[in-house]
Amino acid sequence: MDVPETLTQAIAFFSDPQRAFEAAVEFRWPGGNVTCPRCEQAKFSFIKTRRVWFCYVCKKQFSAKVGTVMEDSPLGLDKWMSAIWMLANCKNGISSYELGKNLGIRQQSAWFMLHRIREAMKDDRTHKFGFGGPVEGDEVYIGPNPQKMHKSRKAKVQARDGLKGGYVGKTAVQGILDRDYRQVRARVLPNLKRETLQNMILDNVTPFAKVYTDESILYEGLEKKFVHKVVNHTHEYVNGKVHTQGIDNFWSLLKRTLRGTYVAVEPFHLDHYIDEQVFRFNNRATKDNKLTDADRFALLMLMVAGKRLTYAQLTGKDSNEPHHPEAGTGQEVPF
Ligand SMILES: [Zn+2]
Secondary structure: OOOOOOHHHHHHHHOOHHHHHHHHHHHHOHHHOOOOOOOOOOOEEEEOOOOEEEEOOOOEEEOOOOOEOOOOOOOOHHHHHHHHHHHHHOOOOOOHHHHHHHHOOOHHHHHHHHHHHHHHHOOOOOOOEOOOOOEEEEEEEEOOOHHHOOHHHHHHHHHHHOOOHHHOOOEEEEEEEEOOOOEEEEEEOOOOOHHHHHHHHHHHEOOOOEEEEEOOHHHOOHHHOOEEEEEOOOOOOOEOOEOOHHHHHHHHHHHHHHHHHHOOOOHHHHHHHHHHHHHHHHOOOOOOOOOOHHHHHHHHHHHHEOOOOOHHHHHOOOOOOOOOOOOOOOOOOOO
16 A cells, blocks of 8 residues: 555555554654664564564563653554644644544544644744744734623633733733744743743844834834834734734634634643644645645654653643643633
8 A cells, every 4th residue: 555645545544553553663763773762772572463562671561652642542553643644734623523533532532632642743943033034923812702701700810810801811822933934933921021922032033133023012122132123003014024924824824723623722722732733834835845744744753752741741630730720621611
């Protein structure tokens, strides 16, 4: 069977457990150079019937899933790899209900699986933006319409977050876009202090780069470190090259995914959904970079190895993990 190019082909290809296993091994250990994920040695025997290795050094077994986001999951690699293909390539994401139906698994298992894959999608690169082209910076507020909130809940949420008017109950997300490289970085803002917003730009953008933002006072002072130009959204949407349409485009994709596919996202998990959208945005096909679905899948498979997310971290039940008070039910509340 040929390497898959479409979703239908991918599902057919990975439906064979042996083929799924061989593909996973090839992504994890190119050329078949298997090493133990615990001690990194290659002294083992392979138990063919169970597709696991026994390490003679650790005196323990390991599978192709150990040390990845798939570790401890009872679901087979056939299901995992189909799910990874779908999340890497479905433009508006895929809901746990849809995935569960497609793979014949419970919605809750699909939900956990999707969150683990999103963890692998997180882009850890730290290279600076702004060499050559300008960087656009902006923030967006995501969440329910405060006019539809119950009065008492609205008052409670307002007191908790300190946001007013149309922002009550919303979560602020900050993003920057390198216009030349067409790459985005985005995250949930822990607060709306000027220092917090500006630190993200200071940490991620090279000094003296061109930085374009709106005229919010939150960005005041950036002109001391950057060539800072502002767009006045009320009077001029585009001021020559000074605009933030690139990051605006990303925000509309993010909002479409959240509203259309996920409908309900707990604020605690929003960072994961942002990572997912950033992955697809930064790895989309462009004129100069003709990435295919198979390329995006391969890239994500390489990112899967080495990242692990436990159930406790995911649900905020790990006492060391700071978490949102509304996190961890696994139930989806209207967003
Ligand atoms: Zn070992």
